[in-house]
Amino acid sequence: MSMADSYRAKKHTVLLVDDEPDILELLELTLLKMGLEVDKAGNVREALTKLAAHRYDLCLTDMRMPDGDGLQVVQYIAQNNLDVPVAVITAHGNMENAVTALKAGAFDYLAKPVSLDQLRALVKSALNLPHAAPSSGKALLGTSPAMQKVRDLIERVARSQAPVHISGESGSGKELAARLIVQSGARRDQPMVAVNCGAIPETLMESEFFGYKKGAFTGADKDRDGFFQAAHGGTLFLDEVADLPLAMQVKLLRVIQEKRVRKVGATSEEPVDVRIISATHNDLAERVRQGKFRQDLYYRLNVIQIQMPALRELREDITAIVQHTLDRLRDGSPAQFSAEALHALQGYNFP
Template structure:
């Protein structure tokens, strides 16, 4: 079996010789070119597993070769950039480069990049690493087919990706799909919710710390970057990062090195960055809430996820997949008219809300068959009405004749009456407590004071319901 073949394009004879010797020691065949013209001739005459080119050549730019190769073949092409030329690296990645290395070339980093490229150029190895061809993104609509095709192309690159989309649209699923189809599939995928980490712990969580670096640091610990080394690091809700942390994150991404708290030396890390947010990062940059240079580094390639309301054709297959996961294959089904009721809803919470709706409906369903009256489709209606209403229900089951009486409610204060357009409550906390008390009491009566069903109807946990009942002094009737 022939050894993989690499083309090195650089006009510096010393660097060309260093790269050639390094690659030959890895057991690879190497061809070298000093000009863009010679590189084009060799690329036309031979099949390469990787092309490595300098950005500046005597008769043109390596960027021209990047565009030509990426548009006409699937051969990975990487660029060599001058130290500190982060902008050139970003431009090359946007043009279709697989990855980049900076001068002076660190040979260990070069070897890691070459191995990743060789996995990508070997279809068998890529399929084994990715665990087959099954996709996590369900749906047959045109939007989903286009999304899966785009993900297939993005998986071949190491360029940072910014995934945008509404809450619940499946941003983490898309990130996992990119990782699974990439040459890094056998390495870790680490997802981090940037908005859930206390600001004073962020540096330690991302970069790790040495033992005794601060009070409470009883042992040395790796951070997210070390945990994802060789794989993919997903920064979810990246717009929530404080500005001070954005500076440190930018350096780690640019230099591909991190320093643990309490350490004196940096350590190299090899991670692909995928960021995600439901906010408009460009607007965050305009308002000063997000650094422009970090935005430039993260938003090399943007992947926009369509909301569920724009792909309603996928509702049947999505619903069946969700029910199969909740109740097992054949354990649950949709009754007449349910799909039509779901199609008529806008799903502001997207696929995550669809899953919650079906899970609640399954709790009410008889014999695992969900009927229209089992659905509870909620939507925010603050902009449409000034009065507070309970979550709208598609259809309300008839109240049994022997339903237990509702306990006596506390007298409603004048402030708790529906507000007119010009009126405001004189005591907002009391007003909101009374509104919440009324909604919980209505839900309890509707479910005949079954707390599990009431919590499911309101979209909260039983523990949360119990806490609210105690806080608002709501008593269940005695049997």
């Protein structure tokens, strides 16, 4: 069964919201060819009326309309807890609107002029969202309010394509949080490429991230894909992103904005579809103030922030965490902590 036949069988319906008939027609024709059913609204008021009366599998709205803007549609869906992923269409170069919409709960965005390939990729991701978070062998331990807040955030951002920045001290579970976001999201069956930005020599960064063409430099005896190509369709996890040199930050920002990469030695760019999740144990905002991290890149990476609590902030979870660790290490042998040991651990101010 083709993808279009599959969508027809499931009768997926998309609501398009735009006041320009030519754009509505282009989007409608593309979605109909994908086997989707389409409903249309020409303004914000009509869109909200339709959302209140019908169930949709995706809403795609322009940001500028005669009686308001697409942000009102995003906010209406979020405030009424509608299970509808919503994406916004923004003017080319207006990243501020896109980021604002993502922070408000939008699933993703498209920039004008709309790339039909990017539209198809967005639709596929939106319709691939799980109705419930899949179970996983690994999970964040603890029932404290701080840990529950992290779990709730992970569940919410998993249903979005918005960039996520995870901050926290070393060992606080930043990469585990990133993997849980991926496992609960639309890209769960696609590759997740984890990169330690601090472990790559500056001279190799561009070729490692973007790939290279044969003959681009001494030793380049064949074409090679980079991290972005390897993560195409999936997720790129940039660990210790604060360690990126400023020259690389400029290039990374352009790729995130344009969704295209140019291999070292290539004369043309190629499209890439990746979700960016970043992490660091540094205070990234402070690095911006120090001039060590670009403010525009920080703005693009830090759309949604998750702060991982340190162990000393999880005293009520210490017992569960240390017992889980002991169970993993004891290899079937009977072992447990004494009450005195647990009391000492709960009172310890973990540095």
